[in-house]
Amino acid sequence: MSDNQLDLKELRRRELILKITTYAVSIIITALFLTPFVLMFTTSLEPGQKSEFEKLMANPVKRILKHWKTIVLFFQSDVRINLYNSLIVSFFSTVGCMYVSALTAYSLTAYEWKFRKFLNNFIIGVMMIPTTISAIGYYQMVYDWKMQNHLSMVIFPAIVAPVTVFFMRMYLQSTFSMEILESARLDGAGEFRIFNNFILPLMKPAIATQAIFCFAKVWYDAYIPAIILVDSEKRTLPFAFNIYVATPDIITYLPPLLVFAFFSKHIVEGVSLGSVKY
Amino acid sequence: MSKKNRLKNRYNKWGYIFAIPFVVLFLVFHMWPLLSTIAYAFCDMRRFECVPRFLPSIGEPWYRNFQQVFESKSYNDAFRNTWIFFIAQVIPEWCIAFWLAAMVTDRRMKMKGRLVFKTAFFLPKLFQGSALGGVLLGHIIATATTVVMYVTMAAALDGFGVDLQDIKFFMSVGFLTVVASVFIHFGITFIYAVAGITSIPVELFEAAEMDGANRVQTFFRVTLPCMKPMMFFIAVVTLVEGLGMSDVPAAFGAFDSLRRNLTMMMYIQNQAFMGTYIFDRASAASLILLLMCGFFAVIIYLLFMKDWDEAKLKRLQKKELKAMENA
Numbered sequence: 040m041s042d043n044q045l046d047l048k049e050l051r052r053r054e055l056i057l058k059i060t061t062y063a064v065s066i067i068i069t070a071l072f073l074t075p076f077v078l079m080f081t082t083s084l085e086p087g088q089k090s091e092f093e094k095l096m097a098n099p100v101k102r103i104l105k106h107w108k109t110i111v112l113f114f115q116s117d118v119r120i121n122l123y124n125s126l127i128v129s130f131f132s133t134v135g136c137m138y139v140s141a142l143t144a145y146s147l148t149a150y151e152w153k154f155r156k157f158l159n160n161f162i163i164g165v166m167m168i169p170t171t172i173s174a175i176g177y178y179q180m181v182y183d184w185k186m187q188n189h190l191s192m193v194i195f196p197a198i199v200a201p202v203t204v205f206f207m208r209m210y211l212q213s214t215f216s217m218e219i220l221e222s223a224r225l226d227g228a229g230e231f232r233i234f235n236n237f238i239l240p241l242m243k244p245a246i247a248t249q250a251i252f253c254f255a256k257v258w259y260d261a262y263i264p265a266i267i268l269v270d271s272e273k274r275t276l277p278f279a280f281n282i283y284v285a286t287p288d289i290i291t292y293l294p295p296l297l298v299f300a301f302f303s304k305h306i307v308e309g310v311s312l313g314s315v316k317y
Numbered sequence: 318m319s320k321k322n323r324l325k326n327r328y329n330k331w332g333y334i335f336a337i338p339f340v341v342l343f344l345v346f347h348m349w350p351l352l353s354t355i356a357y358a359f360c361d362m363r364r365f366e367c368v369p370r371f372l373p374s375i376g377e378p379w380y381r382n383f384q385q386v387f388e389s390k391s392y393n394d395a396f397r398n399t400w401i402f403f404i405a406q407v408i409p410e411w412c413i414a415f416w417l418a419a420m421v422t423d424r425r426m427k428m429k430g431r432l433v434f435k436t437a438f439f440l441p442k443l444f445q446g447s448a449l450g451g452v453l454l455g456h457i458i459a460t461a462t463t464v465v466m467y468v469t470m471a472a473a474l475d476g477f478g479v480d481l482q483d484i485k486f487f488m489s490v491g492f493l494t495v496v497a498s499v500f501i502h503f504g505i506t507f508i509y510a511v512a513g514i515t516s517i518p519v520e521l522f523e524a525a526e527m528d529g530a531n532r533v534q535t536f537f538r539v540t541l542p543c544m545k546p547m548m549f550f551i552a553v554v555t556l557v558e559g560l561g562m563s564d565v566p567a568a569f570g571a572f573d574s575l576r577r578n579l580t581m582m583m584y585i586q587n588q589a590f591m592g593t594y595i596f597d598r599a600s601a602a603s604l605i606l607l608l609m610c611g612f613f614a615v616i617i618y619l620l621f622m623k624d625w626d627e628a629k630l631k632r633l634q635k636k637e638l639k640a641m642e643n644a
Contacts, residue, residue, distance in 0.1 A: 057532075061420040064413075068503075143339040150332025151325075158336060165343075167553050167614035168351070169561035171582060172603045175357065175589050175596055176350030196346045199339065202554065209546070213516075230331045262563070266590050 124268075125258060125275040126294065128190055132197035132257040137246050139198055144207035145238050148215055159208075166201040171262050178266050188270045197257045203249045210245035211238075247302040255295045355607075357600035358382055382601035392602065395584040401491065402566070402580065403559040406498040411555075414503055418510035419536050494566050494578055502558060506551060513547030514540055549621035556613055560606065581606055 147155060181192050215238075223233045239246070264275045359379055378384075386392050517540065525535045541548070563582035581602065589599035 057420075061417070065417065065421075068413075068417075139338050139342065142335045146332045146335035150329050150335075152329045152332035155332065158340070163618075164614075165347075167557060167610055167617075168607060169557045169582075169610060170347070171561055171563070171585075172607050172610075173347055173350035173354055175585075175600050175603060176353030177346070178590075179353060179357075179596075180350055195342060199343045199347055201343075204339065205550070209550075224328075230328070230335075234335070262586070 121274050124190060128193050128197075128264075128275055129254050129257045129294070131194045133250050133254045135194065135198035136200055136203055136253050137250055140200065140203040140207050140249070141239060141242055141246060142234065143204045144211050144242075145234060147204075147208050148211050149217070149220060149238075162201045162204055166205055170196070174262060174266060177263070181267055188268055190268070192267050193264055193275070196263060197253070197260070200253065203253065206249060207242060207245050211242060214241055251295075251299050251302050254298045258295050351607075354600050354603050357596055358604045360597055360600075362596040362600075363594065382597045383605070386598055386601045386605065389598075391579060392581075392584055395579040395581045398491070398566075398578065399560060399562070399580045399582075402494055402498065402562065405491075405495045406502070407555055407559060410499045410503050410506060414506040415510050418507055418514055419532075419540065422511055422514045423532070491578070498559075498562065502555065506555065509547060509551050509554075510544075513544040513551075516547070517543040545621045549617060552617045552621065553614060556617065557610065560610055 146152075147159060177196065181187050186192050219237055219241075220233065223237055228236075258275075260275075268274050359382070361381075521539055521543065522535065525539050530538070561582050562580050563586060566578040566580050566583060585599045585602050585606070587593075588595045588602065
C-alpha cells in the first residue's frame with residue numbers, strides 16, 4: 040500500500056511549478072507581442088531615431104496632440120483615395136467571401152447531391168495550393184480582358200477561399216440538424232429564405248471568426264494588388280507609403296484593429312465551438 | 318416511395334444551386350489562372366504582353382525553362398533558404414503553441430486570464446505587415462533584435478567566454494526572419510490548437526485521469542489522436558504559409574545582393590513582376606513550388622486523415638467476398 044500512496048506535498052509542489060512556468064511563459068510571450076503595438080502607437084507619428092526604451096517611456100498623448108497635423112494633412116491629401124480603395128476592397132471581399140463560403144458549406148452539409156463528395160475532396164485538395172502560385176496566370180488573364188486597374192479584379196479572387204469553406208463546413212456539421220430544415224419547410228419557407236433567416240444566424244460565430252481573418256488578409260495583401268492595380272489612384276493603402284512617405288502608419292493599422300475589436304467577442308467561443316468531425 | 322424520392326430530389330437540386338457561385342468563381346478566378354501558369358511553364362514568354370509560344374514549336378526542348386531554373390544560382394539559394402526558414406520556424410512554433418494550448422485548456426490546472434492571453438497571442442497575425450514598408454514588422458523585428466541583443470550581451474558580459482563572433486549568428490538576417498515568422502504564425506497555431514483541444518469531449522479526459530495517466534501521456538495518447546482533423550488543418554495552413562512566405566523576408570530588404578533572405582516566392586515575384594517580365598521561368602518555378610506543396614500535402618493527408626484501420630477492413634472484406642465468389 041505504501042507504493043501506491045501519493046505524496047501529497049510532492050504532488051502539490053509539482054503542480055505549482057507547472058503553473059508558475061505556464062504563467063511565466065504566457066506573460067513573457069504576451070509582453071513580447073504587445074510591445075511592438077505599444078511602440079507603434081507611440082512612434083508612428085514622429086519619424087526619428089530613438090531607442091526602444093525611450094519610445095516606451097514617452098508620453099503618447101502629448102505626441103498625438105503635437106502631430107495631429109499629420110493626420111489632418113493626410114485626409115486632405117490625394118492619398119486618402121488609397122484608404123477608400125482599401126476599405127472598399129476589403130469590405131466587399133469579406134462580405135462576399137462570408138456569404139459564398141456559408142452558402143457552399145450549407146450546400147455541402149444539408150443536401151445530398153451527386154457531386155457532393157467530389158466537391159468535398161476537391162476543396163480539401165485545393166486548400167493545399169498557395170493562391171499566389173496562380174498569380175502569373177491571373178495577371179495574364181486580367182490583361183487579356185483589359186480589366187487592369189479595376190478594383191473588382193482584386194475583389195473576386197479573394198471571395199473564393201477554400202480554407203473558409205472547409206472551416207465553415209466543419210462548424211456547420213456540428214451545429215446543424217435536419218429538424219430545423221424540415222420544420223421550416225413544413226411552414227412553407229423557400230430554400231433561400233431558410234438559408235438567410237435560419238442558417239446564417241446559426242453560423243454567426245464561425246462567420247465572425249473567418250471575417251476577421253479574411254479582412255486582415257485582404258487588407259494586407261501585397262501580392263495581387265501590386266500586379267493588378269497600376270494607377271496610383273487605384274491602389275490600396277499599403278502602397279501609399281511609396282508615394283506619400285509621411286502617411287501615418289496608424290491609419291494603415293486601424294481598420295483591421297476595429298474589425299477585430301468589433302468581432303472579437305465572437306471569435307474565441309466561435310473557434311472553440313467548432314467540432315472536428317470529418 | 319417514389320413520391321418521397323421525388324420530394325427529396327426536388328429539395329436536393331438546391332444543393333447544386335447553392336454550390337454554383339463558389340464553383341463558377343473558383344473555376345474562373347483560380348482554376349483557369351492555375352492551368353495557364355502550368356501551361357506557361359512550357360512556353361516561351363519573355364516580354365510584356367506577348368503571346369506565349371509552345372517551346373517545342375520553336376525548336377527548343379520542352380524542359381528548357383526548368384533547366385534554366387535549376388541552373389540559376391539564385392533559385393538554389395532561394396530553395397535552400399525557404400526550406401531552412403520553414404523548418405526552423407515550424408519546430409519551435411509548434412512546440413510552444415501546442416504546449417501552451419495544452420496548458421491553457423488543462424482541466425486540472427485552472428488558469429486565470431485565459432481570454433487575455435488568447436487575444437494577445439492572436440494579435441500579430443491580425444497585423445501581418447505589408448510587404449512594402451511594414452512598420453509593424455519593423456517594430457517586431459526591432460523588439461526581437463533588442464531582446465536577443467540584450468540577452469546575448471548579458472551573456473557576453475558575464476564572462477561566459479562568449480565572443481562577438483558567436484553573437485553574430487543571432488544578428489543574421491536568417492535568424493531574425495525565423496524569429497519574426499514564429500511571432501506571426503504562433504498566434505494562429507495556438508488558437509486553432511485550443512479549438513481542437515476544446516472540441517474533445519470531457520469524458521475522455523476524465524477517464525484518462527481516472528486511469529492514472531499523467532499529463533504527457535494524456536497529451537500524446539488522448540489529445541493528439543482525437544485532434545487529427547484539426548491537426549490536418551493546422552499542418553496544411555502552416556505548410557502553405559511557410560513555403561509561400563514572401564513578406565517577412567522582403568521586409569528585411571527585398572534586393573539583398575548576397576541573397577541571404579531570398580525565398581522561392583520572392584524569386585518568382587522578382588522574375589515576373591519586378592521589372593523583368595520573364596514569365597516562363599517564373600511559371601516553371603511556380604510549378605515546382607506547386608508540386609512540392611502537393612507532395613507534402615499528400616503526406617500530411619495520409620498521416621492525419623486517412624483511416625488506416627478502415628482501409629484494412631475494407632481490403633479484408635473484399636478478399637473475403639472474392640473468396641466466397643470463387644468457392
